[in-house]
Amino acid sequence: QVQLVESGGGSVQEGRSLRLSCQASGFIDANYYMGWFRQAPGKEREGVACIAIDGSPNYADSVQGRFTISQDNAENTLYLQMNMLKPEDTAMYYCAARRRPHDSSAWYCSRTSSVFPHWGQGTQVTVSS
Secondary structure, eight states: OOEEEEEOOEEEETTOOEEEEEEEESSOOTTEEEEEEEEOTTSOOEEEEEEOTTSOEEEOTTTTTTEEEEEETTTTEEEEEEOSOOGGGOEEEEEEEEEOOTTSOTTOOOOOGGGOOEEOOOEEEEEEO
16 A cells, blocks of 8 residues: 655745655555646646656656656655746645556656556645735
């Protein structure tokens, strides 16, 4: 049973920064990769960033250059450093994990929410102008 717990959300003004954390526990090993997703009211869940088995990141165009995904494998913790926040970044942020398919490369990760079976409860990020 994989358990994911997010933290670090909050309310900030435009242009400020936040760092989200996701603590993973349970049956999760080096064959799992993780991602960050967000969902604003009335909108579909969006894949913000993912990090592949070999550490390669993949970002949505909307956050490229502002957000950085990283992980501490020793601590089983996933991070999302969010800089230059904008009001349109306001959403509930979720971390998710999935086992890498056998036929996919170590450098590949998906930002499609439907392929992730394990989810955290979310942490709210609100950015005011």
